[in-house]
Amino acid sequence: MRSFSYSRPSALDEACQGAESVRFLAGGTNLIDLMKSDVERPAHVVDIKSLPMRDITDRPDGGLRLGALVTNADTAAHPLVTGRYPLLASAILAGASPQIRNMATNGGNLNQRTRCHYFYDPAMACNKRSPGTGCAARGGRNRIMAVLGTSDACIATFPSDMCIALAALNATVNLHGPQGERTVSVRDYHRLPGDTPWRDNVLQPGEIVTAIDLPPAPFGPHHTYLKIRDRQSFAFAIVSVAVGLQMEDGRIRRGSIALGGVGTKPWCVPEAEALLNGQPPSHSLFRDVAERLLHGAVADRDNAAKIRLAPRVIERALWQAAVGTPQSQTDKAIR
Amino acid sequence: MNVISTHIGQPVSRIDGVAKVTGQAKYAAEPHPPGMLYGVVVNSPIARGRIETIHDAEARQIPGVIEIMTHLNRPHAALFEKSYMDGLGVPGAPYRPLHDGEIHFNGQPVAVVFAETFEAAREAAMLVRVDYERWPHNANFEVALHQKYMPSKTRSNYVPPKPRGDAAAAYALSAVKTEGRYHLAPEHHNPMEMHATTVIVEDDGTFTVWDKTQGPQAVQAYLASALSLSKDQVRVRNPYVGGAFGSGLRAVYNVFLATLAAKMLKRAVRVTLTRPQMFTHAFRPEAVMDIALGASRDGTLQSMIVKGVTDTSRFEHNMENIVIWGLINYRCPNATADYKVAPRDTYTSSDMRAPGAATGVNLLEMAIDEMAYACGMDPLAFRLHNYSDIDAMHDMPLTSKALRDAMAQGAQHFGWHDRSMIPGSMRDGRELVGWGMATGIWDAMFSPTSARARLGQDGRLHIATAASDIGTGTYTILAQTAAEAFGMPLDRIDIELGDSALPECPTEGGSWTAASAGAAVWLACHSLRTKLFAALARCKNAPSWARQDSVKLEGGALHGMNENAQDSLSLSDALSLTGQDVLEAEETAKPGLRGKISQMRKARFTHSAVFCEVRVDPELGTVRVTRLVNAVAAGRIMNPKTAASQIRGAMVMATGMALHEDSLMDERVGQFMNHNFAEYHIPAHADIPDMDVLFVNEHDDEVSPLGVKGVGEIGMCGTAAAIANAIFHATGRRERNLPITLGA
Structure with missing residues (x-):
């Protein structure tokens, strides 16, 4: 870890000063690790833990607002979340460990960085960490890397579970910055790497996530978060799927689906979701949806298995949602 | 040996459990001697090659940095001499940390930063830049298979396969x-506790080295030969080890580097490895x-x-x-x-x-x-x-x-x-x-092992051997063995392990410790018992029943037998009667103990x-x-x-x-x-x-x-x-x- 200055403002505007070399510190579960590993080298660390943004509140439209500083653990356990958004609670509980969820915040979860081995190792070429150095993950040990949304410059997987559910829920991210406030759909919040992989998301310098708004989710029991990973707890997804289906008379009125573990950002394909609309659940329908979701997937040295596995996980998740038997995060059996 | 199981074979909870969960158990990175420097190792990111230039000027600017040790400025040590052989190792030329500028493997230490705080050492370590001349290497197992060979000199424990039939x-x-x-x-072994060494420079100039190892005497021998010290000048301690699984069988580079630096800087030094560095050795x-x-x-x-x-x-x-x-x-x-x-x-x-x-x-x-x-x-x-x-x-x-x-x-x-x-x-x-x-x-x-049993004025039985309890329960089973052998309640037994100064014990490994150290403790306790009885027999002022053959040691006291069944004598009193402050016995268990060389x-x-x-x-x-x-x-x-x-x-x-x-x-x-x-x-x-x-x-x-x-x-x-x-x-x-x- 290198020397840095530290401040702990108590007002939002004070925090948003707008320098590139600033990092916001909340739970610290990701930033501190990255600083210890010499991956993040901020000149200034702005500790935002004294700011407000720590409530979960009702929205007039029947939705919820999640404060950016509410911890993942508190969010997953909040009665309004477990009651209205069990998909979100399930995805949060599928991630990390209780200790980490107790510290990690909702805003931090949006901004967590990839687990790419090469990103974490300063001796390795990594465009995301050190722009212009190249991508050592290509041709390297990349079993955990992305197969969708990759570029020549970067194949790093976006690691969050929570954000996959937020994408399926069509959540909105509220931002506050030197230019004032704005909102961004969570589906547009993260960026494809393209040739600028060092920019994970659309945040501008000084901009801060203040809250996440969830629109009403009329899914009832027809949702699931299915996460396939190398061990049954405390591992990042190889493939994960968040699904919400609005069912009506045995048909899918509207479906929403997002993939984790396979993309460089939470992976959503509106055309794939549209295939679900008005259709009764069927194997052929779900296979088509999976195919559309995986369209354009590219494997590198070690990660072709993700492309084979993902369609099966998608189909299973769609069935779990269709029949209203969401995946339990405590009973590890997949039904 | 006819073991009647009062203690041996009982499901006793770990006697060191409370010390471990309350933080009283001290591990290698925990002693904090005054003036201690923190060492952070810089590792090579290349697998094969040669160091061309080390740029450490920027790192030396970090306040608190005392020294950056590399192959260019490290002091001379016997380890660096051509003739040096690693007694712990396997056949071949053992790796010698900071020997020269040649890189043999990715993760090889190329520099160690010593600073007054861990933070300064780590920051400076990140600022050390090294230029390398890269040589071709092969780290691919499939390619290596084409170069497979049978070593001309085999490891001592290698068992050659013996074919039969056709x-x-x-x-x-x-x-x-x-x-x-x-x-x-x-x-990778990945014990919970990372490898670490804390070296204390004693007033007399000797070194006490707290190291995460499975063999304190092996590390003592290694350091003594590597640094031309006599065994009196270096004592290695590892009373508690947070798992090892074999990663502590050989001396890891941190122990040599820390001790070399302590010798060079004449200050206490600690070097701990990070989790990623746990992937740079065994x-x-x-x-x-x-x-x-x-x-x-x-x-x-x-x-x-x-x-x-x-x-x-x-x-x-x-x-x-x-x-x-x-x-x-x-x-x-x-x-x-x-x-x-x-x-x-x-x-x-x-x-x-x-x-x-x-x-x-x-x-x-x-x-x-x-x-x-x-x-x-x-x-x-x-x-x-x-x-x-x-x-x-x-x-x-x-x-x-x-x-x-x-x-x-x-x-x-x-x-x-x-x-x-x-x-x-x-x-x-x-x-x-x-x-x-x-x-x-x-x-x-089974490996020949020595142990010492000592009875003190406090009436407690003290057992010592240089065994290492790497988390397996050695403290506990040795206490049970001593309790059985000496006729002593468990709570009046002290076990001292993990110190090169204690009676000889081989490096912990191969699942031999229970059999070997157990036997040594058993023998030492029996020997001490015999000594105590003999001393009492010679003792004019001891009660007559206690001077006879028909006396037994049970529950931590001497008891008469037959017509003297009501008589007893505490061990402290017994010791006082003999006029000695302590009574002790040391024994070595060997495989042929029973007189049948069945092995x-x-x-x-x-x-x-x-x-x-x-x-x-x-x-x-x-x-x-x-x-x-x-x-x-x-x-x-x-x-x-x-x-x-x-x-x-x-x-x-x-x-x-x-x-x-x-x-x-x-x-x-x-x-x-x-x-x-x-x-x-x-x-x-x-x-x-x-x-x-x-x-x-x-x-x-x-x-x-x-x-x-x-x-x-x-x-x-x-x-x-x-x-x-x-x-x-x-x-x-x-x-x-x-x-x-x-x-x-």
Whole structure:
């Protein structure tokens, strides 16, 4: 870890000063690790833990607002979340460990960085960490890397579970910055790497996530978060799927689906979701949806298995949602 | 020895447990001597080459930085002389930290920053830049296999395979044949406690070195020879060790670097490794085994051809006994084996829990399962059919082998007889259910060990030996042994371990500590007892009953017998009567203790039978281990509680071997890439079902003085194979590569 200055403002505007070399510190579960590993080298660390943004509140439209500083653990356990958004609670509980969820915040979860081995190792070429150095993950040990949304410059997987559910829920991210406030759909919040992989998301310098708004989710029991990973707890997804289906008379009125573990950002394909609309659940329908979701997937040295596995996980998740038997995060059996 | 079990064999909880959970137990990185400097190691990111320039000017600007030690400015030490040999090591030229500018492996230390705070040392370490001249290297195991060789000088513990019959001819003639290549990925030990050394410079200029090691006397000998010190000048302590699994068998680079710096700077120094740095030294070698088996139609093994290769570095020849286990454990008239090592430009692979057998037994037991199926036989019945009552490779009798009992009791407990033979035929809802089994075998070893027993004025019994308790329960079983041998309550016994100044004990490893240190403590206590009785007998002012033969030591006091049954004398009073402050005895236990040198004529092994249930989702390929039963035949069990913990811990580790642990080598740079606990997966709680451990009765008064065989490693052997075999039974698919991961 290198020397840095530290401040702990108590007002939002004070925090948003707008320098590139600033990092916001909340739970610290990701930033501190990255600083210890010499991956993040901020000149200034702005500790935002004294700011407000720590409530979960009702929205007039029947939705919820999640404060950016509410911890993942508190969010997953909040009665309004477990009651209205069990998909979100399930995805949060599928991630990390209780200790980490107790510290990690909702805003931090949006901004967590990839687990790419090469990103974490300063001796390795990594465009995301050190722009212009190249991508050592290509041709390297990349079993955990992305197969969708990759570029020549970067194949790093976006690691969050929570954000996959937020994408399926069509959540909105509220931002506050030197230019004032704005909102961004969570589906547009993260960026494809393209040739600028060092920019994970659309945040501008000084901009801060203040809250996440969830629109009403009329899914009832027809949702699931299915996460396939190398061990049954405390591992990042190889493939994960968040699904919400609005069912009506045995048909899918509207479906929403997002993939984790396979993309460089939470992976959503509106055309794939549209295939679900008005259709009764069927194997052929779900296979088509999976195919559309995986369209354009590219494997590198070690990660072709993700492309084979993902369609099966998608189909299973769609069935779990269709029949209203969401995946339990405590009973590890997949039904 | 006739041991009546008042204490030995009881499920006593760890006597060091409270010290550990309250933080009183001090580990290597915990002493904090005044003026201590923190050392942070800078490692090479290249696998082969030469250091051209070290840029440390910027790093030296960091306030608090005292010294940056490299091969250019380090002081001279005997280690750097051409003639130096590493007494701990394997054949070859041991790696010498900061010897010169040549890079032999990725992760090699190239500089150590010493600073007044850890933070300053770490920051400065990040600022050290090194230019390298890069040389070609090979870190690819497949490529290394083409260069496999047999070292001209073999490791001292290497057991050359001894062929019998004509395996090739018998294989050709066999009615049933199986053949396959089996593979095990490299694994890293990853004990919870990282390697660390704290060096204290004493007032008299001697060094007290707190090191995370499995052998304080071995590290003392290493430092003494490496730094030209006498043994009086360096004392190595490791009273508590947070796991090691073999990573602390050899001196790790931190101990030499810290001690060298302490000598150079004349200050206390601490060097701790990070988790990623735990991937820069010891690891279990990657292995392949080509196993061809031939059998007659009735399931009688006729031929066994085992060829194995493990990897080693370019500068040392690490060897493992991976190919011998089937030849020893199965009755098969024709058998042969071949072993080679494959060199690559990495650090030297090394012993990790059950070295050789964890690899060789598990891979072989997967092949045995295949053969059982090829013969259409139940895998347990097949093993019983080919059971050997002797060491079939050396044609030697065994001191004991209660494997038949282990198989029977394990099968009974598991409910094996309800198994259906056909793969894929057992289901639970959507999931396929698979039942698999395997047997395990590991050496029952003994090493000469000394121990001291001392009785003090406080009436407490003090036991000392230089053994290391790496978390296995050694403190506890030695206290139980002393309690038994001396007739003393457990709470009046103090055990002192982990100090090179204590009576000689070999490095902890090979599961020999319980048998060896246990025997030494037993002897020392008996000797002390004899001394006490003799001293009392000579003592004019002692009560007459206490001066006779008919006196016994029980419950921590002397008691009269027969007509003097009412008389007793406390040990403090007894000691006062003899006029001495302390009474002590030191003894050395040797294998031939019983007067029968049985070890020369009989082979000694621990055995086990492991049964496993898995559930596999046929579409997703996810595997859940839902039951594990391990029935172990390991002679006398000193403490069923700590012993069962050893077996369970090994079963968890073996579950990792079967399903999770996989050190991913990026051959382009020669580095293991997943060098942290987020990406190097060991089983989480959710991966581990309830595990049942059974110890079968095995009376063996030849294997070691106390009839103990040791239990630290047997739990690794067979468990991974039982899981792989259960996956076959569930799915009908043979996975011959461990670990079996998603997408396999």
